[in-house]
Amino acid sequence: MTDFDPVELKRIRWHSRRGLLELDLVLERFLAQRFDSLSPAEMSAYKALLELPDNDFLDVVNGKTDLDDPSIMQIVEILRAI
Amino acid sequence: MGVPVRRFDAVIVGGGGAGLRAALQLSESGLKTAVLSKVFPTRSHTVAAQGGISASLGNVQEDRWEWHMYDTVKGSDWLGDQDAIEFMCRKAPEAVIELEHFGMPFDRLENGKIYQRPFGGHTQNNGQTPVQRACAAADRTGHAMLHTLYQRNVRANTQFFVEWMALDLIRDADGDVVGVTALEMETGEVFILHAKAVLFATGGAGRIYAASTNAFINTGDGLGMCVRAGIPLEDMEFWQFHPTGVAGAGVLITEGVRGEGGILLNSNGERFMERYAPNLKDLAPRDFVARSMEQEVLEGRGCGPNKDYVLLKLDHLGPDIIKQRLPGIREIAIKFAGVDPIKEPIPVIPTCHYMMGGIPTNYRGEVVIPQGDNPESRVNGFFAAGECACASVHGANRLGTNSLLDLVVFGKSAGDSMVEYIKNEMPTWKDLPADAADRSLARIARLDGQTNGEEVADVRTAMQRTVQARAAVFRNADNLSKGVTEIQQVAERVKRTQIKDKSKVFNTARVEALELENLIEVAVATLIAADARKESRGAHAHADFPNRDDEVWMKHSLYYGDERRLSYKPVHTKPLSVDYIPPKERTF
Structure with a gap:
């Protein structure tokens, strides 16, 4: 878990x-299984x-x-497999 | 209290098809218009509409709006208001052509006209032969409509408040609507949006059921706000179901699976449809299959740990047929049911799809409630359109492709009525009552201060299980009356929900708790209205009263949340210009 802005994380959850x-x-x-362990690069890919x-x-x-x-x-591969 | 106030001519709650269509009328007429939406408007649930939008353009086959009207009246099982149905069907061609002029990319014929496809329930010559009436943009009609309308609104300077959740309707001492309170999710602040006119276009509330095709955002926020503000809800006993949704998920398994030879089994491995429909078996009509499935579950022959679903078996078809003729089904089953249908049956359950009832309106989109001797007295300043509204065009059962039509026709009509109202009757703002924000602030304070409360998710699950078990497709007196008691017990639990996260900024736990307060109002209304209706009509199939009873029950129910009571009002039997279509038995 990297240091993300907690507000930003909540916003992404709502999105x-x-x-x-x-x-x-x-x-x-x-969100339940993978979101909390994303790297910064993965997080920006998910946002995209x-x-x-x-x-x-x-x-x-x-x-x-x-x-x-x-x-x-x-990230798509994770979503396809989940 | 220092609740900040913002002023607009018109405030629209909901950024789906109906809200956007109404907003366009207002903004284009130069009025300062705000649209509030919990999510970005183009991610509203309107995107899920694939089938099309019906209009008697007659581009492929001869068609007339009168035939469309007949189909809609019949589809409604004579609970639809015939003035509103005439209005919608007459306006349909113009509404579709207008969307085309706005740039919506409809599928076309070789001659350049809009292509039309067949759809269930739509016929020529009052039920004689099927007709091609549905206009579509591939399988993305709702998506195309939303994007088209959103772009037009941007151009017309509609102001969007994205990720704002409306909390409560503000009515003054005269009962007139003068605005809403709303939560800005980004800051957690509550605002008053002061308006000359307010439109609710908040969509459906299918999330009251455990099995629902509706997206998570469909929490009936407009309906909850109405109940809290003393506005009744109309015809809440009528919900449309699809027989085969994946149990526990809601994703639909197309009827084509049974068409290709898929069969339904109970926990004894019995092909139970042979008992209910010896000839048609698994291919009996949708509502009949759905009721048979639920009867099996209610009689203890459901499958799984909770015995609450049946199985759709298709492995006997062989992998080649499944892959070739039913593309996508295997993936859906693996992803959402966790089973590979080549080897194992898919758990399925009748699944809620659409809410026919809602906020009582007339065909002008004005909210109308009983006052004195008038069953339909206008609530000044208040309008509604789309799935949240009950005009009533769908009556007891909606025809496919009439929902997108409803959005644009009544969105526009409501928008026009608002422009007229603001310009002719409401040149300036009425004063806000001193307690305008009190109810909303109290709701939030209650949530923040609650200790020893219940988890939102637990109470929501209890509500969904109760509504699914007691008021889905199979209804009888015993089951419904148990449901009325149980759902009111759940409603007591909703008053004690607790959230751990008390932060202000983007607190989605708070939003979900507030949404549950809306859902539960819809759930209670559904059970009470369904328990009271002692007949079978459209989607309300009552085992103890299997026939339609026009003598007693051709009337709309109105549910009042303050006393949890019902009243009734007549169905409109006078169309605007044509003859009344008298009731007949609904046979196909």
Whole structure:
């Protein structure tokens, strides 16, 4: 666990609430199991993922599409497996 | 109290399709308009709508709005208000073309017109043959609509308050609505938003059920605020269900699985649908399959440690068929049910999808409540649209693709009514009552000061289990009356919820506790209204009263939270311009 701004962490948790149930379920597990042990690079990759529109985000999580950035894909692989 | 006040001409709570459509009318007419949303507007639950938006454009086959109206009235099982239904169906083509002009990327025919696809319940010539009436943007119609409307609002200078949660409605001594209190999540501060007119577009409350397709944000905030402010809720006994959601998750397993030969089993391994529907078996109509599933669970033949689901078996189809004809199903089952359907059956349960009831409105989007002899007296300054509102166009059962239509038609109509109201009747702000923020501040103070209380998640689970067990698709007198007692016990527990984190900034635990206070109002309303309705109509199927009883029950329920009592008001039987569509038996 690195020193993140605690307010920022809470904000990211709230941004993990989405318009699609499928994403809520996957991200809920991710927050419970993995979120607290992310490295700074992983945290910024996760934040970048949260910027995606919900449908695009779900396609990525479901493995229908991939993203170019390998660091973001590392988080995607965690989400796909969780 | 030094609660800061901000002033707007109009305040809109909710940034989904209905809120954004209404905001556009207001901002474009030059009024200072604020939209509050718990999440970024384009992440509202409207994004989940895939199917389309219906309109009798007649681009593929001959169609008329009168046929659309007939289908909607019939779909509503004659509980829909026929003036509102006529209004919606007549306005539908114009609403869709307007979205197209706003830049919404609809699928097109070769001739350039909007493509239309078939959808269940939509027919030509009053029920004779299916018609292609649904306009779609691939499988992302809701997403496309939200983005289109959001962009238009940015252009029109609508002011967005993102990550703000409305807490309570402010009514003055006359009962008029003069604003809302709201929590800015980033700071944890409570504000008063003082307005000439307020619109609720807060969406559904499907999270009252343990099994729900709704996103976590669908907590019925507008409905909870109404109940606390003395505004009744209409037709809360009517909830639409899908038979096969993954148990414990809510993600839907398409009907196609049973179409390809998937079968439902109880804990004895029995294919129980053979008993309920000897001919159609697992392919009987949706509501029938759902009720049979729940009956198995209620009679103790459910599966799993809590005996609360049945199994959808498809391994006998073989891996090739599963992979080829049912793409995505295996992944959904593995991800959300933790089982590989090639080897094991999927736990499924009837799953809540849509709330037909809500805040009572007319087709102008004005909130109307009984006062004196008038069953529908306007609440000055208060409007509602979308799933949170009950106009009522869906009545006892909603047709697919009518929900997106509802959002844009009644969002716009409510927006127009607000512009008219503000310009003609409310040139300046009414005074805020001295106690405007007291209720909200007291709720927060209670939460912060609570000791020896209950965990929010535990109480929420208890509520969801109660509503699921007592007021899902299988309803009978005994079960419902037990549910009424149980849910009121849960409501007492909600008053004692406790949060560990008392910090102000981005305190999501506090938000979830406040959301639960809204959900429970909806849950209690649902049980009490369902217990009282002694007939079967649309989504309310009562085993002890299996028939529709138009003589006694063709009326809307109104639930008042202060005394937890019901009253009723007549269904509107006069359309705006055409003849009344009299009730018939609903056969297909």
